[in-house]
Amino acid sequence: MEIITEKNGTEATMVLKGRLDTNAAPDMAKTVDAFLTSETEKFILDMADCDYVASSGLRVILNAQKKMNGFGGTMVVKNVVGDVMEVFEMTGFADILVFE
Numbered sequence: 832m833e834i835i836t837e838k839n840g841t842e843a844t845m846v847l848k849g850r851l852d853t854n855a856a857p858d859m860a861k862t863v864d865a866f867l868t869s870e871t872e873k874f875i876l877d878m879a880d881c882d883y884v885a886s887s888g889l890r891v892i893l894n895a896q897k898k899m900n901g902f903g904g905t906m907v908v909k910n911v912v913g914d915v916m917e918v919f920e921m922t923g924f925a926d927i928l929v930f931e
Contacts, residue, residue, distance in 0.1 A: 836866050842873045845866065848881065850881070851884045856890070871902060877909045
């Protein structure tokens with residue numbers, strides 16, 4: 832998995848490319864922890880090129896949402912492909928996360 836990060840003022844964007852599986856989830860967790868700070872008001876997670884999410888990846892995404900809630904910020908998940916969106920819907924994450 833490739834993780835690309837970009838900050839623009841108080842807005843942070845993370846682009847995921849590849850599979851967010853058991854091997855990639857720890858790397859994403861470390862990146863989220865280092866990347867998101869209390870100055871981050873909006874976190875955009877772009878998943879256009881992410882074609883698989885395992886339960887370990889879902890945990891990392893949920894932890895990012897909790898971190899943003901703790902900062903009083905928002906998190907938006909963008910460009911989710913069909914198979915990954917089905918996982919979000921089946922697990923109830925579609926009711927927790929904000930999608931664009």
